[in-house]
Amino acid sequence: MTARSTRRPTAARTRLAAVGALAVAGTLLLTGCGDQTKDKNNGSGSAPNASAPLADKLPKEIRDKGVIRVGSDIAYAPVEFKDNSGKVVGLDPDLAAAMGKQLGVRFDFENGTFDALLTGIRSNRYDIAMSAMTDNKNRQEGIDPDTGKKVGEGVDFVDYLTAGVSIYTRKGDTGGITTWSDLCGKKLAVERGTVSEDLAKAEAKKCPSGKKLTIEAFDDDQQAQTRLRSGGADAASSDFPVAAYAVKTSGGGKDFQLVGDQVEAAPYGIAVGKKNTQLRDALQAALNAIIKSGEYQKILEKWGAEDGAVKESVINGGK
Structure with a gap:
């Protein structure tokens, strides 16, 4: 689930690990993306923790609630999908859980169709979108790639992986x-x-x-x-x-x-509303913390994505 902006379709060398390195339990399940219903991650997120080192970086409203609402197309294995028990699993939920420990909040993944996730942020249905979404200028600026016209407020991206x-x-x-x-x-x-x-x-x-x-x-x-x-x-x-x-x-x-x-090959980013800069910066700090601790690398290796690792999370690194 990537997308947008007029790009040059030139070949890029493999950026992620070979298929055989995928250490994934469960099989692809047909999960309805269009139902817009909430899918709790059943423990993949962390419970609020007052001792979380980066908790004070979050907006007070989110810190008080202890929850970040995540819009996601939960049918995109191995990035996010449901295992045989119905639990939301994958690369994104694991990264979110690790960031949740830093921030003292739980990330609740809510199922939605991919092309409606940014609209969900604008309407305040979600706090963020985390769904293998490519960071690019069109999305940053709210531009329709087909018409070149502005269709809404853009978003900021907290970049966390590279994929082709x-x-x-x-x-x-x-x-x-x-x-x-x-x-x-x-x-x-x-x-x-x-x-x-x-x-x-x-x-x-x-x-x-x-x-x-x-x-x-x-x-x-x-x-x-x-x-x-x-x-x-x-x-x-x-x-x-x-x-x-x-x-x-x-x-x-x-x-x-x-x-x-x-x-x-381009960066995946966590999408955040343009006006929500405090949340954006808190997410970036949490990502950089787990990159520094080594937890980020372990999660990528678990899902066979280590070749897409970034050394540091940046804001709006997509072109």
Whole structure:
């Protein structure tokens, strides 16, 4: 779940660990992203703790409540998803739990469709969005990437990881696809509102007459996977860690295969409203604290994402 801004789809070297390094329990589950219902993380967040070293950095309202409301598309394994027991797990919930210990609050993950998360921040449904969201200028400035027009107040990002975008196909049925240009004349399944969709739209404009790239956009990534698995699409695209996890787990590793290289390596960021600078800065301080302590690295290694590690969290590092 990344996205936006007009970018150059040039190949980037692999930024995350090999699929075999993924130490993940549970399987991909079809969780409805569009229900907008609250999904507690059932213990993955930390309880409020008065002795938390960075608690005084939070806005008083949040500190008093002891909870940060997190908008997230909880169907994007291994970044955030539900395990077999229904517990919200993954890279983002684990990082949030570690930050919660620093801040003395609990992070409550609430399920929502990815392309509505920023609207949820603007309407005060969520305090933040943490959902494998790419930090880029369009999102920072509230610009619609298709029209180039401002559609709302932008957000600030607290960056915490680097990841690229990948294409995958049914196993043994690549259809000659190795690059984005090979998608002309094909049908591609993507999640709506992501970099994958943006790249597909940009590529479609380059396709020659008679070789149209057909794009099918879905509410969540697992719907796109289902479409590909059933033969309704020639390929699918998503962030590398998600694509790699799907290749590793779907059908016991027999359903899909990665093709070509990652492209568009860019930072993931925690989205925060422009006016909520105190919360933004508290989150950055908490991230830098767990980076310094080594807990951050352990979490990334647990989910096979250590090659995407950052040395320091920055604000609005996306281009």
